[in-house]
Amino acid sequence: MELWWGAVVGGAVGLIIAVIGISSFVMAIHPPSHVETIDPTTLSKSKEFAESNLGTSVNPDGSVTVRIIAAQFAFVPRCIPVPQGRPVTIRITSPDVTHGFLIAGTNANTMVVPGYISEVRTVFNEAGDHLMPCHEYCGLGHSEMWSLVRVIPMAQWRNDKNGKASCDIPH
Ligand code: CUA
Numbered sequence: 001m002e003l004w005w006g007a008v009v010g011g012a013v014g015l016i017i018a019v020i021g022i023s024s025f026v027m028a029i030h031p032p033s034h035v036e037t038i039d040p041t042t043l044s045k046s047k048e049f050a051e052s053n054l055g056t057s058v059n060p061d062g063s064v065t066v067r068i069i070a071a072q073f074a075f076v077p078r079c080i081p082v083p084q085g086r087p088v089t090i091r092i093t094s095p096d097v098t099h100g101f102l103i104a105g106t107n108a109n110t111m112v113v114p115g116y117i118s119e120v121r122t123v124f125n126e127a128g129d130h131l132m133p134c135h136e137y138c139g140l141g142h143s144e145m146w147s148l149v150r151v152i153p154m155a156q157w158r159n160d161k162n163g164k165a166s167c168d169i170p171h
Pocket of ligand 1 (some may be wrong): 022071075098099100134135136137138139141142143145
């Protein structure tokens with residue numbers, strides 16, 4: 001009797017494994033090939049996510065790259081200046097737990113998982129402020145975790161040292 005049950009359970013497990021194996025093969029279910037990984041324990045010593053490298057940087061073609069760390073319970077930096085009408089690439093990672101990245105009023109939305117770099121590309125066509133709240137429960141301070149994205153008109157952008165002067169908000 002026990003042997004019979006063992007065979008049934010063994011058969012069921014085998015079937016499940018076969019289904020997973022076949023579906024992953026047939027339906028090509030595997031991680032996206034462009035996944036970028038990073039050691040979450042040494043972010044501050046990493047080249048890209050060292051503290052001095054966080055925030056907005058302007059590329060030679062005028063587009064910008066924004067690097068952000070999402071950690072319990074704040075995004076760094078607190079205010080993120082971006083130019084109106086230029087391509088913006090946001091790169092974000094976490095040293096601790098999974099956070100959610102969302103720019104209110106836009107379709108910029110991704111999970112931020114420790115060990116991985118999430119990348120979002122967008123263009124902000126209108127000047128103004130967007131709230132950037134964490135949208136994945138990450139602990140007791142979750143609801144206090146947010147930053148501000150400030151979209152700055154091009155003329156002002158240049159005058160304000162690529163937005164830096166426009167984004168002084170208290171911590
Ligand atoms: Cu970070 Cu919720």
